[in-house]
Amino acid sequence: MKLTRRRFLQNAGITAAALATWKIPKGVLASPVPAATMASGLPGSLGAQEVTSVCEMCFWRCLLTGKIKNGRLVKLEGNPKSPANGTKLCARGNAGIKLLYDPDRLKYPMKRVGTRGEGKWQRITWDEALDTTAENLNRIKKEHGMESLALFYHGASAKFIEPFWHHIGNPNRTEPAFFQCRGSRDIGYLLTFGDSPGSPERMDMEKTRLMVFLGTHLGENIHVSHVMHYIEGLCNGAKLVVVDPRFSASAAKADKWLAIRPGTDTALLLAWINYIIQHGLYDKEFVAKYTTGFKKLKDSVKDCTLDWAAGLTDIPAGQIKETAELMGKLAPHVVIHCGRFVAWYGNDTQRSRALAILAAILGTYGVEGGMYLKSKPPRPKASLFQSDEEESDLEPISDKWPFPPPGTPSEGLIEATLTGKPYPIKSWVIWGTNTIQTIPASHRTIEALKKLDFVLAVDQIPNDQTLFADIILPQCTYLERYDTVYVWKDVKVPYLSVRQPMVKPLYESRDPYWITKQLAERLGYSDCFPYKDAKEYAEKKLESVDLSLEKLNKEGGVVTFQGRPYFTRENPPEFDTSDGKVQLYSEEMEDEDLDPIPRFEPTPAPPKGYVRLLSGRTPVHTFTRTRNNVWLNAEQSENDLWLNDKVAKKLGIKNGEEVCMENQRGVKTRPIKVKVTPGIRWDCVYIVHGYGQLSRHLTQAYHKGVSDGLTFAKNTLDPVTGANAMRVNFVRLIKDGKVLEMPELGPLPSGIPRFQM
Numbered sequence: 019m020k021l022t023r024r025r026f027l028q029n030a031g032i033t034a035a036a037l038a039t040w041k042i043p044k045g046v047l048a049s050p051v052p053a054a055t056m057a058s059g060l061p062g063s064l065g066a067q068e069v070t071s072v073c074e075m076c077f078w079r080c081l082l083t084g085k086i087k088n089g090r091l092v093k094l095e096g097n098p099k100s101p102a103n104g105t106k107l108c109a110r111g112n113a114g115i116k117l118l119y120d121p122d123r124l125k126y127p128m129k130r131v132g133t134r135g136e137g138k139w140q141r142i143t144w145d146e147a148l149d150t151t152a153e154n155l156n157r158i159k160k161e162h163g164m165e166s167l168a169l170f171y172h173g174a175s176a177k178f179i180e181p182f183w184h185h186i187g188n189p190n191r192t193e194p195a196f197f198q199c200r201g202s203r204d205i206g207y208l209l210t211f212g213d214s215p216g217s218p219e220r221m222d223m224e225k226t227r228l229m230v231f232l233g234t235h236l237g238e239n240i241h242v243s244h245v246m247h248y249i250e251g252l253c254n255g256a257k258l259v260v261v262d263p264r265f266s267a268s269a270a271k272a273d274k275w276l277a278i279r280p281g282t283d284t285a286l287l288l289a290w291i292n293y294i295i296q297h298g299l300y301d302k303e304f305v306a307k308y309t310t311g312f313k314k315l316k317d318s319v320k321d322c323t324l325d326w327a328a329g330l331t332d333i334p335a336g337q338i339k340e341t342a343e344l345m346g347k348l349a350p351h352v353v354i355h356c357g358r359f360v361a362w363y364g365n366d367t368q369r370s371r372a373l374a375i376l377a378a379i380l381g382t383y384g385v386e387g388g389m390y391l392k393s394k395p396p397r398p399k400a401s402l403f404q405s406d407e408e409e410s411d412l413e414p415i416s417d418k419w420p421f422p423p424p425g426t427p428s429e430g431l432i433e434a435t436l437t438g439k440p441y442p443i444k445s446w447v448i449w450g451t452n453t454i455q456t457i458p459a460s461h462r463t464i465e466a467l468k469k470l471d472f473v474l475a476v477d478q479i480p481n482d483q484t485l486f487a488d489i490i491l492p493q494c495t496y497l498e499r500y501d502t503v504y505v506w507k508d509v510k511v512p513y514l515s516v517r518q519p520m521v522k523p524l525y526e527s528r529d530p531y532w533i534t535k536q537l538a539e540r541l542g543y544s545d546c547f548p549y550k551d552a553k554e555y556a557e558k559k560l561e562s563v564d565l566s567l568e569k570l571n572k573e574g575g576v577v578t579f580q581g582r583p584y585f586t587r588e589n590p591p592e593f594d595t596s597d598g599k600v601q602l603y604s605e606e607m608e609d610e611d612l613d614p615i616p617r618f619e620p621t622p623a624p625p626k627g628y629v630r631l632l633s634g635r636t637p638v639h640t641f642t643r644t645r646n647n648v649w650l651n652a653e654q655s656e657n658d659l660w661l662n663d664k665v666a667k668k669l670g671i672k673n674g675e676e677v678c679m680e681n682q683r684g685v686k687t688r689p690i691k692v693k694v695t696p697g698i699r700w701d702c703v704y705i706v707h708g709y710g711q712l713s714r715h716l717t718q719a720y721h722k723g724v725s726d727g728l729t730f731a732k733n734t735l736d737p738v739t740g741a742n743a744m745r746v747n748f749v750r751l752i753k754d755g756k757v758l759e760m761p762e763l764g765p766l767p768s769g770i771p772r773f774q775m
């Protein structure tokens with residue numbers, strides 16, 4: 019039976035479908051966690067000396083213990099009972115305390131008194147802020163319809179507003195941090211395996227014999243337990259192949275660093291697949307039993323030879339061959355890392371499909387040292403709403419794309435705001451996401467923000483996007499509130515925990531449940547959010563799985579369950595696809611006139627005189643949200659510009675000198691220090707994302723370093739998902755007021771066109 023697109027998404031389980039109610043079945047709990055050594059058993063009672071909770075300095079959500087003295091949080095540590103991070107936190111996790119006590123925090127509700135973008139505000143009361151917001155949203159809804167109200171959201175704090183938007187039947191909500199992150203990857207894997215690789219990615223690195231990373235730069239990209247597994251794998255003797263135009267922290271640990279021409283990864287993947295098939299290095303039993311379309315795949319990639327790929331990727335054919343042979347030799351105990359941030363070139367779903375296909379033919383799925391399986395722990399459930407979800411016949415803007423992840427691609431909402439098509443968007447509610455730096459082509463986002471009838475921003479610090487809001491609501495931090503109950507299932511030992519406050523909310527900040535409930539009531543939905551507060555909601559959820567806050571705290575703030583990481587005789591392979599098999603050839607894609615097997619589609623090369631602008635992570639910061647943190651700022655307050663040493667020599671630029679970048683639209687950046695290094699190709703430069711904030715209210719971060727996001731001028735969308743690509747922008751350098759044409763140190767292959775200015 020063929021699937022329509024909608025049924026595919028439903029089957030894939032990634033729509034906001036109702037969750038099954040579970041009780042903890044007998045025997046499911048893993049060996050009980052010993053009782054914690056809490057000074058006082060009751061977290062949330064503010065006299066307690068230690069409180070367990072969940073980190074949100076990034077959304078990996080490591081488990082925490084906070085030490086409190088005289089009502090002040092004095093130290094954060096990893097929760098020793100955590101089966102994932104144990105006692106360890108990363109630098110950002112440790113520094114959460116400096117977010118809590120950041121003097122620049124949003125303290126009171128405010129209204130705009132200057133023009134949008136100016137950041138001139140006046141303190142108002144909560145009543146005035148909520149009433150003004152509701153009046154505006156109700157008025158706009160009456161004049162232009164529900165669909166004219168858009169929600170931009172991210173993170174734990176949006177776990178109430180996002181379902182609310184859904185509940186009232188408004189399709190116009192976007193999570194830029196999903197679309198512009200892993201959205202296309204998840205769709206690529208769902209189309210192949212009927213399953214996404216999860217979060218954390220289910221890569222069995224500690225048990226593997228070989229890891230293959232394309233762009234993934236673990237060590238700079240930090241997730242405590244993921245990095246621990248990676249290091250454990252290396253210590254256990256696993257080999258590492260890193261494909262990256264830059265000598266990343268992972269490349270530094272690699273057995274093979276393949277310095278690929280940016281944008282050509284799909285060619286490399288297809289050549290690997292072809293070589294592995296032609297030389298019989300694939301898992302014949304797995305392919306025969308569990309996949310469809312192998313013959314079509316074999317035919318489709320037959321011309322993707324080593325020499326063809328070498329020309330495109332600039333990786334010597336011998337290295338492509340050698341690494342393909344290594345994969346064949348060590349399969350199936352090979353981690354083909356699915357990556358996380360994949361919004362690269364606009365053909366990212368197809369590249370993710372190619373990764374998934376490579377992982378499949380090597381037989382790595384559900385195998386020790388490959389890609390382990392999602393667990394099925396009990397799922398706590400308690401309804402946030404007393405009424406049924408409202409039926410909606412509104413036309414979702416996302417229908418323009420064949421397989422969008424849930425919600426609307428961010429660009430769809432920006433376009434509709436700017437053009438009024440397919441219908442006007444008149445108001446944005448921005449909740450926990452930096453719309454200015456996170457979505458490429460910021461000049462368009464800013465233009466859209468200026469055009470809107472009403473903008474609400476809910477945040478904890480006066481970050482870039484708050485400058486454009488009419489009303490700003492101060493949310494308390496993750497250390498001052500209850501949130502929902504979390505269950506980790508993309509881990510080998512699944513576990514459950516809950517976020518609980520360590521101290522009372524400071525100033526007039528309020529928690530997300532309270533704010534959402536207040537807004538819902540004022541918008542005429544008093545049947546939503548029936549609980550007194552987020553604590554009661556957490557209790558109800560825990561009750562549904564025979565737990566309570568008290569029981570959980572007795573267990574040290576975490577309960578673990580049994581996982582099922584690998585296929586076994588009792589747990590044989592099964593795939594949630596249309597025919598129950600791994601789709602090497604995708605009929606769903608064919609039905610949508612998309613390539614059913616990935617093909618190499620070149621992304622335009624830099625125009626003459628320019629290089630490609632690349633960006634990524636630093637271990638001590640998370641996007642823009644931590645730049646104002648005084649400890650983390652002290653660690654790394656600015657970014658630098660990685661420039662190839664030979665290029666630097668030709669341009670006469672020395673290490674540590676300052677230059678500006680100019681993008682292909684002629685927009686110039688602030689000065690940035692150059693890091694001259696052989697560790698980056700000549701055809702690109704690299705900066706860390708998250709710097710160069712525009713808000714002067716952030717006294718630590720204001721105008722420190724240079725923003726990649728504000729330098730991205732171009733708007734290239736993945737045709738499958740509608741996600742924006744980030745690596746399609748070009749810059750040249752300006753030194754002492756003089757524009758420097760970037761030299762070309764190698765030929766451009768005939769198969770790759772140049773970007774037309």
Ligand SMILES: Nc1nc2c(c(=O)[nH]1)N[C@H]1C(S)=C(S)[C@@H](COP(=O)(O)OP(=O)(O)OC[C@H]3O[C@@H](n4cnc5c(=O)[nH]c(N)nc54)[C@H](O)[C@@H]3O)O[C@H]1N2
Pocket residue numbers: 074172173174175194195196198199200358359449450451452453455456457458476477478479481482493494495496633634640641642643644707708726727728730744
């Ligand atoms: N230019 C560029 N853009 C990117 C990327 C890139 O590398 N470069 N990476 C992409 C990726 S992978 C991702 S995941 C996204 C991340 O995108 P975002 O999550 O939007 O990134 P941040 O810049 O951290 O912005 C988060 C905002 O939420 C606020 N916030 C944090 N916690 C809370 C809270 O509890 N309550 C409320 N109300 N607000 C809170 C922060 O103060 C901050 O203003 O960005 C994507 N966009």
Ligand SMILES: Nc1nc2c(c(=O)[nH]1)N[C@H]1C(S)=C(S)[C@@H](COP(=O)(O)OP(=O)(O)OC[C@H]3O[C@@H](n4cnc5c(=O)[nH]c(N)nc54)[C@H](O)[C@@H]3O)O[C@H]1N2
Pocket residue numbers: 076199200232233234235236238239240241261262263264266278279280281282283357358359360362632633634635636637638639640641704745
């Ligand atoms: N400390 C810290 N850790 C984080 C985050 C954070 O903000 N701070 N964010 C988290 C999130 S949400 C995400 S999505 C991940 C993102 O982290 P990852 O998914 O690991 O990394 P990316 O940001 O995609 O990739 C950056 C790397 O890709 C390389 N690259 C650039 N162009 C190409 C290319 O064409 N081909 C190849 N093969 N490589 C290329 C860059 O040189 C760089 O080394 O990090 C997570 N971890």
Ligand code: SF4
Pocket residue numbers: 073074075076077078079080106107108109110111112240241242
């Ligand atoms: S990786 Fe670091 S910042 Fe992220 S949740 Fe864990 S400790 Fe917190």
Ligand SMILES: [Mo]
Pocket residue numbers: 195198199200358359
């Ligand atoms: Mo991300």
